[in-house]
Amino acid sequence: MDQQFFDRNSIEVARDLIGVELDVSGLGGIIVETEAYEPDDPASHSFRGPTPRNSVMFGAPGHAYVYRSYGIHWCLNFVCRPGSAVLVRALQPVRGLAEMEKRRGRADPLLLCAGPGRVCQALGITIEHNGLSLFGPPFAFSPPQVPPLIVTGRRIGISQAVDQPWRFGLSGSPYVSKRFVGRGVPAP
DNA sequence: TTTGTGATGCACT
């Protein structure tokens, strides 16, 4: 997980993040669901150009883009090439289960990090993390031991470019926010 | 199992 990893289009990065362990301040787990957002993508915050909110999406790759969702939740993204980013949608909890349950206020492991808002609540991600580099604390990444099986599908919760298959998941994982249809294929 | 709805902040029209 270096500069080169994120200096690509968000579709490749989103796919290659599946199976990677993400830890934030010692809490986290395996990334099992991501979505890609591209510069020319009407569903992307970057589509209409830089604004105060999305400015880090136009900065250097390998930084965190955090925004408030529906006035209530936070969502964590990894910036790739300018104007593109990957939304972290779900984790398989691995480290700091008790602390994450405490922050979430409930214990169901299948719902602990199943959804972008839940991931941020469990890991303690807030606007304070916006713009931070991913190459040092509080962030830490561990690549998978073996290449995971990847499933794809349509992105969730958007109204534009709804047909793009830019949602990626770990095949068969019960920790995703919503079931994928179809069987997994090995990542290239 | 699926559908509806309130909560709540802010970018943008």
Added chain:
DNA sequence: GTGCATCACAAAA
């Protein structure tokens, strides 16, 4: 004023 890259919980079916 409108529309969200959401979640939890209630109600319908």
